[in-house]
Amino acid sequence: MTEQEKDPRLLAFNRLLDIMDDLREQCPWDRKQTMDTLRYLTIEETYELSDAILEKDMEEVRKELGDLMLHLVFYAKIGSEKQAFDITDVLNGICDKLIERHPHIYGDVEVQDEEEVKRNWELIKLKEKGNKKKTILGGVPKSLPAMVKATRIQEKARGVGFDWDNKEDVWNKVEEEIQEFKEECAQPEVSMEKAQDEFGDVLFSLINYARFMNIDPETALELTNKKFIRRFNYLEEKATADGKAFGEMTLNEMDAYWNEAKKKGL
Known part of the structure; x- marks a missing residue:
């Protein structure tokens, strides 16, 4: 053998x-x-x-x-x-x-850091024979969930140098987009189409900032979803044990159970 x-x-x-x-x-x-x-x-x-x-x-x-x-x-x-x-x-x-796509390992190309590796990857990908997705963003699957898609779009743009210089500039953009969303929502007659568009800009800019902070937004949101579920389940179980029904409880009563869950680290 x-x-x-x-x-x-x-x-x-x-x-x-x-x-x-x-x-x-x-x-x-x-x-x-x-x-x-x-x-x-x-x-x-x-x-x-x-x-x-x-x-x-x-x-x-x-x-x-x-x-x-x-x-x-x-x-x-x-x-x-x-x-x-x-x-x-x-x-x-x-x-x-x-x-x-790893010429720095299997060839004679030299790279300085991870970002240069990513940039080379995207540029090599575009030049490959038989590549049907001849644009930078062509490789982002259309059916990806929107938040994951936004992250991949930004990563690919960064891979060819189209990106903000620092996180401070990105945060300024976040605040700018939030302000534009607030202004649209404050209109006497709110255009839902415009409000939706502005809200999308807020999310996209927040995802951009998360990327600069090395936070995966999809993971962060899912962890928050799980945290909410744990605390809400605690609220539901404790209320039931105390003989209380959701339709009859005040918000303050529900908040009390919620805060108990927080104190327990749920």
């Missing part, structure tokens, strides 16, 4: 490929699946992985990575059946891309 054959990583991956072949041939459900039917399941699995990461549950992260790995192998299996590509093409493709 060669050293390559002894590598447990390769053995495990080959085992998954063999199981995928068996399932595709023998299981009625697996035989029925297409790329289209798997798409939504893959998205769901990705969000489950995201939840596990936010919860810092490494055991769940391991499991969810396995689920996603299965999906990747599944897509490659379907691709091979269509004689479009197979898992070898997929793996060699990403290997070639990584080598091409």
Whole structure:
């Protein structure tokens, strides 16, 4: 047995490929699946992985990575059946891309820092033969959630030097956009279209500032969502235990439970 054959990583991956072949041939459900039917399941699995990461549950992260790995192998299996590509093409493709986009590792290019690496990545990407997305922002998926999309747009623009010089200037822009939103909302007859437009500018500028602070806005908001849920669940449980109904409680009564939850660190 060669050293390559002894590598447990390769053995495990080959085992998954063999199981995928068996399932595709023998299981009625697996035989029925297409790329289209798997798409939504893959998205769901990705969000489950995201939840596990936010919860810092490494055991769940391991499991969810396995689920996603299965999906990747599944897509490659379907691709091979269509004689479009197979898992070898997929793996060699990403290997070639990584080598091409890291000339400071696999070539003679010198870089000073992370930002220069990102800038080179975007410029190399534009020059690649066969790249169907020939614009800087062309690689941002249209179906991304809006907040994630805004972050990726800003990162890609930064990658080619289109960015603010410092966070102070960005914060000034945040305050400017908030003021414009307030002024629009203060109009005697508020135009919902204009108010929505101004609110979008506020969010976009805040996301920009978060980027300068190395804060991921999607993660920050999701952590706040989880915090709100924990505290609201506490409020609900305590109120029920005390024989109180939501429709009958005052805001002050609900705030009292809410503040209890805060003091408990929920």
